Amino acid sequence: MRIVLVGPPGAGKGxxxxxxxxxxSIPHISTGDLFRANISQGTELGKQAKAFMDAGNLVPDEVTIGMAKDRMAQSDAENGFLLDGFPRNVSQAEALDVALKADDVKLDAVLDLEVPEDEVVKRIAGRRICRKDSSHVFHVTYSKPKTEGVCDVCGGELYQREDDSEDTVRKRLEVYHTQTEPIIDYYRTQGLVVTISALGKVDEVTKRAMDALKGDK
Incomplete structure (x- = not known):
């Protein structure tokens, strides 16, 4: 299957x-992984992306699209792929359609993970990260540490990242609504959108998604 995964920040897309x-049994292709791989491998597209990023600028659509096309052309993506974080806007969605059409393939579904805005804010703003080891993550509601502000694993101080503040989360949601959400309507006109609730346990959401993709809604 060839799938695009969409949803607001905090929906659990990754x-x-x-x-x-x-x-x-298909590769997970994320924008972040594409950038990291191309930059670390020193590809021409990676060099272009790094130059823009180093200058504090957004990477142009054509660079991102070029990376995605190269990745989708690899042998492990021959029978399908799952795109996560791409396309981010309608122009990228249109470019993806053109690229797929050139290879005589098409998307099978666009999976839309739906989460109420207040839940997104609660999920992200409640995260607390360990200063000693950022892989130790807690949550003030869903995964409380035994001692407030202290990492259960190593005793490090827990803190809220600046990106996780409520104001920042709401700004990220505004960007999502303005730039990314319109691709849902774009794909809906093609009959590709499958919307599911992303509330509940991880395995519950996965089962819901699998059933929806198989048509067992």
């Missing part, structure tokens, strides 16, 4: 993408 890709 987590669900990993599980869905494994269940469907």
């Amino acid at each position: 987590t669900q993408a990993a599980f869905l890709a494994k269940n469907l």
Whole structure:
């Protein structure tokens, strides 16, 4: 299957993408991984992306699209892929359609993870990260440390990242609504959108997504 995964920040796209890709035996292709791989490998597109990023500018659509096309052309994506974080806007969605059409393939579904805005804010703004080891993550509601402000694993101080503040989260949601959400309507006109609730436990959401993709809604 060829799938695009969409949803607001905090919807659990990365987590669900990993599980869905494994269940469907297709590669999980994320924008972040594309950038890291191309930059670390020193590809021409990676050099272009790094130059823009180093200058504090957004990477142009054509560079991101070029990376995605190269990745989708690799042998492990021959029978499908799951795109996470791309396309981010309608112009990228249109460019993706052109690229797929050139290879005589098309998308099978656009999976829309739906989460109420207040829940998104609660999920992200409640995160607390360990200063000693950022892989130790807690949550003031869903995964409380035994001692407030102290990491259960190593005793490090827990803090809220600046990116996780409520004001920042709401600004990120505004960007999502303005730039990314319109691609849902774009794909809906093609009959590709499958919307599911992303509330509940991870395995519950994964099952809901798998059932929806198989048509068992």
